[in-house]
Amino acid sequence: MALPRLRIGRTLAYVAALAVSAFVLAPIYLITIAAFSSFDAVYEYPKNLVPKDASIETMRVFLDSEGITDSLRRSAYVAAITIVVCLAIGTPAGYALARFSFRAANPFQLALVSTRAFPLIIIAIPLAVTYLRVGIDDTVYGVAMAHIAFTLPLTVLVTASVFAGISYELEEAAMTLGCNRLSAFRRIALPLAFPGVAASAIFIFVTSWNEVFAAAILTFRNRTLPAQLLAALDTSPLTYRLAGGFFLLAPALVVIFFIRKYLLTTWGRVAR
């Protein structure tokens, strides 16, 4: 709407959109072809800008290197724990915000929003100290607990927004037809909220999968993928870094496809 109606403006808009797309896609494309080429191709110069000798050599060596499959598995564990706990305790709170007007609602919501002003760094360092004392240092649980603390506020806000978008009258109708509050929630609100909650879960997944600082500080031997890559940055060969970078980045391609609509509606709204 904001763009000129004139044809020339339209053309310019397409040119601009294509230029931005090229800028976004170029690094993704290049790291992908590098990750799926032979060692020789990775080190040669000038480089091939089109995949000429595709090979799984770089990928295979990376996956075979010490500790990588373990760190991939740990990253997946951490993300899974984070998703389950976040949704288990965040969804009820989101539902409460959406469905009840209670005195603590506004302060609670304000507190959730303001957590975003506090960098993860300031909680990660004390957690490292506490974990050491309690004896859960260097575990996937420790990392997951930090990730939950970091993603929970947004999860509550997003699920609240999801439930707020589902008419309460449907639940009321179910209750007049013999459902109690819990079964009305389970049989009406939850199925309707499912796509939104699933999108939320996916977003929690990428946040956890991508998080570097806390993961790097809270693990030492049992590193997750980003922690492992960060620690090995200056000691590992280029092929290792590229393949690792690809693994770190690859979920984005799938994840954004599934949640693109929600990102613009729900997250955009919640952020304001």
Place this chain on the structure above:
Amino acid sequence: MTTIAQETAPLKRRKRRWEGLPYWLILPTVVYLGVFFVWPMIQGFGLALRDENGWGLTAFQTMVDDAAFGEAVSFTFLLILVIVPIQFVLAFGMALLLNARLRGGGIFLYIFLLPLAISDLAAGIAWSAIFTERGYLNTILEGVGAVDVPFIFLDPTSKTQLVMVVAVAEIWRSTTFMMVILFAGLQAIPRDYVEAAEVFGAGFFQRVRHVIFPMLKPSIQVALLLRLIFAFEVFAVVIALTGSGATVLAAEAYKWQATNENEHVAAAYSVVILGLSLAAAALVLILLRTPRERRLR
């Protein structure tokens, strides 16, 4: 900020016995955040304000005396000064493009959103493959004859070059985040307003300046605010691209914690990062304040 509780018209509770229910529902979240967010933060201040010998400002003293501190502060600020203005213009442009309903808009939407799910470490690794001496950018530059010998972009002796390179990677990665917030704001602007301006002969830039910009101000505020807060946490992308050539505040916090194993100085860094983010947030709120009588919504 409109709260969700206000958005959904207040619902009369059917039965008195549900009175306490919302509190039970938010309880786990409150407890969790108390234990894993608020308490560690208090501990963080405690760690920063003491060392092995007791309370005091020695951790801050150690931090400030370290040569890397000044470097980290200046590099962090330089990055923000370069990144945020460019990013804002780009994010605004991208949001307008998505809002323009181009044919193939769904594909553009997907592509524009991709960086949102990419970590700064992955971004740093991908861009280092481009900027490294025997990398993709030099391949292209040599291919078109722009340079004769590979240009060293990641020259550890040139801070300016390092700032520029990291800025490109950060702009690539984190502009989408601003775009999402601005786009949501754009969609909330009634179409009639823009069309009315058009009817009265306002050109594209006039419409942007006099209609869209004022109405988008709350979103702009939030976008800048959150972006600035996150900008002080920039970390892995700098390490991945510059190695030890440059450092930022969060990288120093990491180094003191993981390498030097001194959690007090690391916590001092985190307190500085927190202080700067809050100061930046306050600055945005003050600079972009809308006087009450001029509020549109």
